[in-house]
Amino acid sequence: MTAQDVLLPKAVLWDMDGTLLDTEPIWDEAMEALAVRHGVVMTRELRMATLGNNSVDALTKVYDAALLPESGRDFDGDEAWMIALVVELFARELPWRPGAVAVLDMVAAADIPMLLVTNTMREVADIAIGTIGADRFVATVCGDEVEFGKPAPDIYLRAAELVGAHPGDCLAIEDSPTGAAAAHAAGVPHLVVPSQIPVVPAGRRVFRDTLAGLSLVEFADLFAQARTRPPA
Template sequence: MTGLSPVFPEAVLWDMDGTLLDTEPIWDEAMDALAARHGVPMTPQLRRATLGNNSVDALTKVYDAARLPESGRDFDADEAWMVAMVVKLFARELPWRPGAVALLDLVAAAEIPMVLVTNTMREVADIAIETIGAHRFVATVCGDEVAVGKPAPDIYLRAAEIVGAAPGDCLAIEDSPTGAAAAHAAGVPNLVVPSQIPVAAASKRVFRQTLAGLTVDDLARLFAQARTDTPA
């Protein structure tokens, strides 16, 4: 096999929060405030359960923790409140995850199409995309632009459709159990670089501690491994 050219994915599908940008501490702050708004503490267990969720799933878990009856669950009002708070928090400096900028540049130089695939709603995501650079991607897909957000497969299936590739020919880069589950459900091989909580092993899933130091040849190797790997 020596001397053969590496096989690159047809597209790289990037998660945003916790993968490209170190925004999970900002979401921690917002989720703490949301829980307090409903009179419950944001315990480590509850935060782990909501990490990477779309807004409906995250709100439902907070409502359940608060034992809020169905009649008292105002998703629209609480989502608007969360959006306003997170927009304000995102207006501060958004730090990059280690190695993210360099790898974005290397993938672009290799002319591999990239799609940003985030559960964050468009109104909030666009603020972060200004930091990342919309020009880097052929498209960006947000959680409120598909029928069901992560961990459902919809958002990854949509991203693969946009680039005209089979899901199994793309590579997803994720940090959370919710995002990795979405990629898995869509049949997209995924590279997981955990940010806050561990992600379980699964088929078509490989792991790395950081994006720092990765080359495009490394990415091709990890892609090949993810396409064939089964969990240990």
């Protein structure tokens, strides 16, 4: 069966961390270092709460855990410190998630435009994009380039606008509750391949355990299911 035989999305909107690249362990290390910097133990609950967040939201949750008053919250300084650390960690190695390269190639072969949609700030994301291949995407949108990052819908609405497609005609691929919530809020059908924590069922949302072994026919079927699953 060829791409002409199935209904395919107008564009595929890829999350990066935990979806294309197995970077969440790297972020674990960075977030733990941030917690230590503020005298907080990075519990599993705190780490799960920050998973997929943009930098401001993640910092806020660490500050809250540290009981830091507003006057002691140095967002700019701590963000710069985090960027420097994550850039250093990203430079070591960026492993792929299972099946990600094959699905990227499959979507490209079907002539479907792809965009990268990540909460990671541009300065850090560009390092990872170099590993993935910037030429795979018609555009990339980062969390510091919209007013509100995930779980707000802004980043997905911007991606759909850039590719000239209605959000409901696109397919997002996500791994986290934060990212899935953003796609849901934007009205984008989405495939969730969980990495570290479960994602609850919702409208426009379908699931697969891994990207490995995903065929074009199943890809189209998942898109059809996500489109017809009514909003919650």
